[in-house]
Amino acid sequence: MRKNSIKNIRINEEVMRELSNIIRGEIKDPRINPMTSVVAVEVAPDLKTAKAYISVLGDKKSQADTLAGLKSAEGYIRRTLAKNINLRNTPAITFIIDQSIEYGVEMSKKIDEVTKNLKED
Template identity: 35%
Template sequence: MIKAYPRTRRIGEQIRRELAELIRDELRDPRLTLISMTSVDVSRDLAHARVYVTLLGDPAERAERVAELNHAAPLLRRELGRRMHIRTVPKLEFRYDEVIERAAQLSALIDTAVADDARKHHDDPSSADEVGAEKPV
């Protein structure tokens, strides 16, 4: 991950907003309408920007949409240059952001563990010896 500095963070946020607008208004590709820009990591020298996106669909469709975005990256970069007032417009690289999927997987694992634990305590008669239960003297 690229280390964020206040200026690169600010520029990354501006790029994220502008790209969302450009994709919606300029590309006009119906397959790219349900894309969300989650974050943009900009290198300190502003030469490169990784744009993380989320979108619906199976993994093959997502890979295809990300490839389409990377194919359109030079056009988007040129349009960013017209809209933003910075000397160097970063080269754009689009990547699928897997954070949401990973969070859902972790949440499912936690739910499964909690359910298993509750089932074990419910089925086990010695579970009355748990915290708060009085032990005979």
């Protein structure tokens, strides 16, 4: 299976949907921030590994705690994922903090600040 094939894209979307359901509803770890969302998932073509990009609303400590909580619950997440999705192999999940939303908000604030300064002149 190629990386950007239709099958791989569908698997990525399905894993992302199930992963967000598991994180939102089934994990009871207090370290995991309730405002955690799965931004994207990239499953390798051989279905052995997956990168899950996670966005956490909060400060750096909250992000680090959430990442630690997800890494400790990785076995449970993988087992639940295997139960919910029928794949040949259940991928080993690597969680990565996604900074794109924060970066977008920061850039939006800078743009607003510049346009405000231009209107004052």
